[in-house]
C-alpha cells in the first residue's frame with residue numbers, strides 16, 4: 001500500500017494536479033528564465049542586472065562579513081555554511097529580500113507552474129583541501145523533489161581554480177533512451193558518478209561550467225547531474241537559495257524563529273508558512 005502511494009506521488013499528473021493544485025501568472029522576465037530552465041535544467045545570468053539591483057553585491061557581502069558565523073574549526077571541511085548548518089529565517093536580511101524578489105519567486109513558480117516553498121538560504125565559503133573530490137564535488141543528482149529549483153550566486157570571482165559549478169544540460173528530464181551512467185555509492189549511501197562516466201553518458205556533450213565575476217548567477221534544477229566546489233586555490237563564496245514544491249517529502253533544512261521580526265507581504269506567506277519552528 002505504501003509503495004503504491006509512493007508510486008502515485010511520483011507520477012507528474014498527481015504531483016501537479018493533486019499534491020500541488022493552483023494556477024499563477026508570471027511576468028516576462030520570469031517566463032523567459034523559466035523557459036530556459038525547462039529546456040536545459042540550467043540558466044546563467046548577471047544577478048544585479050536581472051534583479052535590477054545595482055548595490056546587491058556590496059549589500060550581500062556586507063551582510064556575510066558582519067553577521068555570519070565563522071567557526072575556524074569547521075574550515076577543515078571544504079564547505080563552511082556561513083549561517084550555520086540549519087539556518088534560521090531572517091525576514092530583515094538582504095538574502096531574504098533577494099529570495100522573495102518578484103523575479104525570483106515568479107521564476108520559481110513559473111518553473112514549477114505552482115506555488116513553491118522556500119527551503120534553504122545560506123552562503124557557502126568553499127576552501128581548498130588536501131583530499132581528492134568527494135561528496136558534492138562529485139557528479140550526483142539531488143532527491144528533494146521531482147523538480148528542484150536552486151539559485152546560486154557567486155559573491156566573489158570564480159574561475160577554473162575556484163571549483164566552478166558544473167551541470168549536464170538536459171539531464172533534469174531524462175529522455176526515455178538515457179540510462180544512468182555507471183555510478184558508485186559513497187560511504188553515506190549517496191550515488192556519485194565519475195567525470196569519465198558522465199562524459200560517456202547521453203549528456204556528456206552538454207556539460208557547462210559556471211565561471212565569472214562576482215554577481216554571476218545561475219539557476220539549476222539539481223535533480224539533473226551536477227557537481228562543484230572543488231577549489232584548488234583561494235575561496236569560492238556562493239549564495240544558495242532553494243525552493244521545492246509543497247509536496248516535497250524531504251527533511252527540513254531551515255527553521256523559522258518563534259517570533260518573526262520584520263515584514264512579509266501576505267502573498268508571500270505560503271513560501272514560509274510550512275517551515276518548522278526553531
Ligand SMILES: O=C(O)CCC(=O)C(=O)O
Pocket residue numbers: 136137142150163164165166222226227228229
Ligand atoms: O557546490 C557546488 O557547486 C555543488 C552544489 C551542489 O551539489 C548542490 O547544491 O546540490
